Amino acid sequence: MITLALYSMKGGVxxxxxxxxxxxxxxxxxxxxxxxxxxxxxxxxxxFRIKAARNFNSSKFVKGGRFIDENIKGTDYPNLDLLPSKLSYRNLDLALDDMKNSKFRLQRIFREIEHEYDYLILDCPPGISLVSENVFNASDYIFVPLIPTTLSVMTYEKLLEFFTKKEYDAGRLYAFFSMVESKKSLHKEMMEKIESGGQNIxxxxxxxxxxxxxxxxxxxPVTAFLPQSDSARIYAGLWEEIRGITGMGRAEG
Ligand SMILES: Nc1ncnc2c1ncn2[C@@H]1O[C@H](COP(=O)(O)OP(=O)(O)OP(=O)(O)O)[C@@H](O)[C@H]1O
Ligand SMILES: [Mg+2]
Incomplete structure (x- = not known):
């Protein structure tokens, strides 16, 4: 199983x-x-029109094992399952903090299902917290959507500094531009500046x-309801690039 995180300190990116x-x-x-x-x-x-069971919560999630198995739901799409979140995940940091090896808890939980999936995709909350550190430890690759504005870029630089300080491998970190408005000259300038910076973009x-x-x-997903659209085609390009980074080829659908 290859674990990919979609992560950013910033919200709404x-x-x-x-x-x-x-x-x-x-x-x-x-x-x-x-x-x-x-x-x-x-x-x-x-x-994906999925709700977690009423009795599922952050404490059960961090216990893993049967609580995970019981709460994974099938989606409307073949080969695609989802583990839904609950509002109680606002306490996920506290629940993790109570566990031994609290920064490696998610890695441990996900190891238990590693033979059941080829890809695990983590949709992360914004912020930089114990949850985020768990994500950094559990993921093979971390993808950061970057709106090409000054503040977003500053936040991304902070993340790189954090990786260096905590000795996480920044080689696993990739950024991609998101919500790009090509008519905006600021967006263009920021993208050129960042692309010349030598990071993984x-x-x-x-x-x-x-x-x-x-x-x-x-x-x-737009790739499902408008599969022929430009947007779907662009996400397909993103997927192809990411699949390539993970060292996998195209599997036939
Ligand atoms: N490329 C795009 N073009 C237009 N709208 C977009 C695009 N990407 C996302 N959005 C919209 O912007 C909003 C924020 O996007 P999204 O929820 O994917 O961001 P997020 O980083 O997951 O946010 P959060 O930090 O709150 O989890 C949503 O309403 C989404 O539909
Ligand atoms: Mg989100």
Whole structure:
């Protein structure tokens, strides 16, 4: 199982939009895929029209084992399962803090299901917390959507500093531009500046598009409800790039 995180300290940058579409594309290529919603807001659970069981909560999640097995749900798409979040995940930091090896708890939980899936995709909440450190330890690759503005770039630089300070391997960290408005000269300038900076920046740029925004109305990945659209094609390009980074080829769907 290869674990991919969609992560950013910043909120509202396109983590969930990417997680949902990438998970759908991976599963459509017949990769057994699990998307794990780590955000108490539950956006990826919402997009797949899935609700967690009433009695599921953050303490059960961090216990792992049968609590995970019981709460993984099938989606409407073949090969794609989802582990929904609950509002109680707002306490996930506290629940993790109570565990031994608290920074490696998620890694341990996910190891128990590693033979059941080819890809695990983590839809992360914004912020930098114990949950985030668990994500950094549990993930093989971390993908950071970056809106090309000064503040986003500053936040990304802070993340790189954090990785260096805590001795996480920044080689596993990749950024891609998100919500790009190509008419904005600031966006263009920022993208050129960052691309010349020598970090891992993916080639695919996700533009700002209303059909991506409409995922909230259709409650489906755009790659499912508008598979022929430009937006779907661009996410497919992102997936192909990411699949390549993980060393996997195209599996036939
Ligand atoms: N490329 C895009 N073009 C237009 N709208 C987008 C795009 N990507 C995401 N959105 C919209 O912007 C909002 C935020 O996107 P999304 O939920 O993916 O961000 P996020 O980083 O997961 O946010 P959070 O930090 O709250 O979890 C959503 O309403 C989404 O539909
Ligand atoms: Mg989100």
């Amino acid at each position: 396109g983590k969930t939009a990417a997680a949902v579409n990438l998970a759908h594309l991976a599963s459509a290529e017949t990769y057994r895929t699990l998307i794990c919603d780590l955000d108490p807001q539950g956006a990826s659970s919402y997009y 993916l080639r695919t740029r996700i533009p700002y598009r209303s059909d991506i925004e409409r995922m909230g109305v259709y409650r489906e």
